[in-house]
Amino acid sequence: MTAWQRSFSRRSVWFLMPALVLLGVFVVWPLVRAAWWSFHDVDLLAPERAGFVGGGNYSDLLSDPRFRRAFFNTALFAVLIVPLQTAAALGLALLINRKERAWRWLRVVFFLPVVVSLPVLAVVWSLLYRPVQGDEMGLVNAALTWIGIEGRAWLRDPQTALPALAVMSIWQGVGLQMMVFLAGLQGVSREQLEAAAIDGAGAWQRLRHVVLPALRNTRVFVVTVTTILSFRLFVQPYLMTRGGPDDRTLSLVQYIYEETFLNLDLGRASAGAVLFLVWVGMLTWLQRVFFKEEKS
Amino acid sequence: MQVRARSQKKLRVFALSVSLICWAVSSQAVTVARVWSHQGQEAENRAVLEIAKAFNAAHRDCGWAVELTFFPDFQYTEKLAVAAAARDLPDAFDLDGPLVARFVGAGLLAEMGGVFSRDELADFLPTIVAQGTIDGRLYALGSFDSALVLYYDREMFSRAGVEAPVDARGWTWAEFVAACEKLKTAGIEPVSLHMNESADEWFTYAFSPVVWSGGGELIDVEAARVRGVLASEQNVRSLQTWQELFVHGFAATDPVEPDPFGQGKTAMDWSGHWMARSHLAAKGKKLGAMPLPVIEKPAAACGSWCWAVSARTEKRQVAEAWLRWVTDSKTGVAPMVRANGAVPSRKSAFAEFPEYAEVPYRVFKTQSETARPRPRTAFYATLTRSFAAALRDISRGADVAARLKKAEEEVQRVIERKEGEGRRAKGHGAGDGASVVPTAVEGGL
Numbered sequence: 001m002t003a004w005q006r007s008f009s010r011r012s013v014w015f016l017m018p019a020l021v022l023l024g025v026f027v028v029w030p031l032v033r034a035a036w037w038s039f040h041d042v043d044l045l046a047p048e049r050a051g052f053v054g055g056g057n058y059s060d061l062l063s064d065p066r067f068r069r070a071f072f073n074t075a076l077f078a079v080l081i082v083p084l085q086t087a088a089a090l091g092l093a094l095l096i097n098r099k100e101r102a103w104r105w106l107r108v109v110f111f112l113p114v115v116v117s118l119p120v121l122a123v124v125w126s127l128l129y130r131p132v133q134g135d136e137m138g139l140v141n142a143a144l145t146w147i148g149i150e151g152r153a154w155l156r157d158p159q160t161a162l163p164a165l166a167v168m169s170i171w172q173g174v175g176l177q178m179m180v181f182l183a184g185l186q187g188v189s190r191e192q193l194e195a196a197a198i199d200g201a202g203a204w205q206r207l208r209h210v211v212l213p214a215l216r217n218t219r220v221f222v223v224t225v226t227t228i229l230s231f232r233l234f235v236q237p238y239l240m241t242r243g244g245p246d247d248r249t250l251s252l253v254q255y256i257y258e259e260t261f262l263n264l265d266l267g268r269a270s271a272g273a274v275l276f277l278v279w280v281g282m283l284t285w286l287q288r289v290f291f292k293e294e295k296s
Numbered sequence: 297m298q299v300r301a302r303s304q305k306k307l308r309v310f311a312l313s314v315s316l317i318c319w320a321v322s323s324q325a326v327t328v329a330r331v332w333s334h335q336g337q338e339a340e341n342r343a344v345l346e347i348a349k350a351f352n353a354a355h356r357d358c359g360w361a362v363e364l365t366f367f368p369d370f371q372y373t374e375k376l377a378v379a380a381a382a383r384d385l386p387d388a389f390d391l392d393g394p395l396v397a398r399f400v401g402a403g404l405l406a407e408m409g410g411v412f413s414r415d416e417l418a419d420f421l422p423t424i425v426a427q428g429t430i431d432g433r434l435y436a437l438g439s440f441d442s443a444l445v446l447y448y449d450r451e452m453f454s455r456a457g458v459e460a461p462v463d464a465r466g467w468t469w470a471e472f473v474a475a476c477e478k479l480k481t482a483g484i485e486p487v488s489l490h491m492n493e494s495a496d497e498w499f500t501y502a503f504s505p506v507v508w509s510g511g512g513e514l515i516d517v518e519a520a521r522v523r524g525v526l527a528s529e530q531n532v533r534s535l536q537t538w539q540e541l542f543v544h545g546f547a548a549t550d551p552v553e554p555d556p557f558g559q560g561k562t563a564m565d566w567s568g569h570w571m572a573r574s575h576l577a578a579k580g581k582k583l584g585a586m587p588l589p590v591i592e593k594p595a596a597a598c599g600s601w602c603w604a605v606s607a608r609t610e611k612r613q614v615a616e617a618w619l620r621w622v623t624d625s626k627t628g629v630a631p632m633v634r635a636n637g638a639v640p641s642r643k644s645a646f647a648e649f650p651e652y653a654e655v656p657y658r659v660f661k662t663q664s665e666t667a668r669p670r671p672r673t674a675f676y677a678t679l680t681r682s683f684a685a686a687l688r689d690i691s692r693g694a695d696v697a698a699r700l701k702k703a704e705e706e707v708q709r710v711i712e713r714k715e716g717e718g719r720r721a722k723g724h725g726a727g728d729g730a731s732v733v734p735t736a737v738e739g740g741l
Contacts, residue, residue, distance in 0.1 A: 045380040045402035060713060066706060131550055156550070156692045242496070245689050246699070261374045262677040263710055264398065266381070 510534030
């Protein structure tokens with residue numbers, strides 16, 4: 001190390017300071033507090049009365065059928081969302097990855113739901129999903145009736161509520177991943193594509209052997225981010241179904257929220273949040289292990 | 297450079313003088329109590345603000361004042377919880393009636409036994425005193441109460457050949473169902489139950505009377521037990537009866553409009569005092585109101601926002617004076633009730649409101665005789681969430697017995713955990729102490 005490098009690394013500490021302090025105060029410290037609380041019986045209204053309960057909150061959560069239900073729902077949601085949304089985003093990105101100006105406005109159209117506030121969309125989709133009542137029904141059921149399929153109470157039926165929310169969520173979120181894929185597509189080598197075309201590769205072969213391998217890192221990123229986002233499910237079920245019917249759309253985040261603000265049980269809520277963090281962290285880590293990013 | 301230095305000097309002088317002025321003002325010793333209120337309807341907020349202004353004007357001589365802050369009603373309870381956690385509760389605040397027990401359990405509310413004389417307390421509606429009384433001690437009082445009635449449209453009734461009951465008496469459930477039948481045959485949608493209401497509280501508030509009327513309870517408050525209470529046979533029967541309304545299409549499970557009755561789309565409205573003014577404006581003489589239909593015995597809902605003083609306040613005198621002021625017939629109750637059309641919490645305030653001789657207000661007063669507050673238990677929040685979720689599912693066809701049983705187990709689990717923790721932490725069970733239930737209310741049933 002040269003003298004300059006040494007003085008630089010000493011000075012760099014100061015440049016890192018603001019970021020470190022902010023992260024420490026707003027991320028690390030709350031995490032440490034939550035972890036500490038998760039081993040205590042803490043009443044949100046009177047945290048000073050907290051008593052140590054060891055792993056009580058954890059064992060309690062893991063044996064709570066409602067918590068298990070919330071976990072199962074959220075995992076199911078992720079399983080529904082991640083492959084479909086990634087595939088749909090890629091499809092849309094391929095569709096609109098064209099030079100002509102006319103296609104550009106489609107990007108805006110597909111991206112629009114990402115920008116609109118989720119509560120507004122929740123209200124709109126609740127109306128779309130309205131069950132048949134007398135001669136009134138939502139647009140989804142009206143469309144189905146028109147093509148001869150009997151309408152259903154999508155959000156009220158325990159079988160269809162979560163899938164219905166998943167459809168809405170894919171529609172809402174797909175624009176974001178589409179944009180990421182679109183950016184990735186710009187990095188696909190034109191020469192390779194042209195060479196493949198000259199060698200007689202069809203559209204499907206070019207996609208499989210040229211485009212998809214080139215998008216590897218983008219795909220890893222999209223899958224990871226979509227997984228994390230899908231586990232954070234809260235607004236759609238909270239506003240559209242309140243976790244019902246029969247807890248079939250109860251999400252982990254709603255469970256944690258209710259533990260905090262309804263049962264006012266900060267200890268259990270913290271334990272839930274820690275479990276949530278560990279779980280999502282583990283998933284992310286596993287994904288990194290299995291789909292290693294290629295270092296360029 | 298020089299210019300800047302001079303202006304900086306000026307600035308410093310200015311800052312110094314400002315802080316001097318502040319110091320001078322504060323040394324005049326005005327004790328300012330922090331007061332929080334939930335943000336209700338616009339008129340309500342204005343009324344609270346005026347009440348506070350009047351309080352400050354009246355107490356200028358003794359150097360007391362309140363500083364009022366509003367928070368949106370939709371997350372107000374969360375706001376209070378977070379403030380309690382941070383030991384930052386204001387000196388006085390309002391909270392929803394069913395929450396009082398939980399706050400008292402956490403030691404957050406000051407007891408108010410001595411603040412009001414026996415005569416003054418006798419002037420309050422017994423329901424309001426009951427709402428704020430936990431284990432025989434008074435912690436909170438409101439300036440108004442709520443009322444839940446069955447509004448109806450006389451014209452639609454006569455079109456369908458339905459006869460409204462003679463005043464002050466409600467229908468039996470069978471009469472209610474027969475009326476629904478007739479209305480439906482006449483092509484009129486019978487009743488709105490507001491199943492699209494987003495707040496869980498509506499469901500517990502509006503339909504606990506169905507449970508009570510059938511002779512059941514939501515929870516055994518004294519024993520802190522829901523098992524065998526919430527999913528009891530009577531309750532299953534009562535709520536099956538209630539479910540019939542949806543099965544037969546008498547009420548919509550997924551209404552879209554907030555007020556179909558006001559729009560002339562339904563003949564009856566299962567709703568509260570807060571709709572009285574708009575219904576009167578929309579219907580005029582056509583508007584009728586009656587107590588809720590009775591399964592076995594009459595039952596009605598009551599309870600509303602009430603005021604309390606923080607146990608940790610250092611400005612207790614001011615906070616208590618505010619509480620007296622805001623629940624006083626003249627200075628608090630009358631302006632508030634004028635603004636929100638609720639039921640005055642003090643008997644002496646009724647004189648200010650001649651409309652209580654007429655429909656629908658007259659019914660508010662009579663139904664309050666059979667009204668009871670929602671269960672005063674520390675587990676209310678859990679109870680109301682589980683009960684509301686069960687009601688939503690039941691309205692959409694869930695099996696009543698199984699669904700109630702599930703809700704019961706959910707709540708019981710939370711209770712047992714808390715009790716267990718309480719024992720571990722303190723060496724004795726939580727929720728101890730004989731509860732002295734205000735006789736005025738339970739006796740009225």
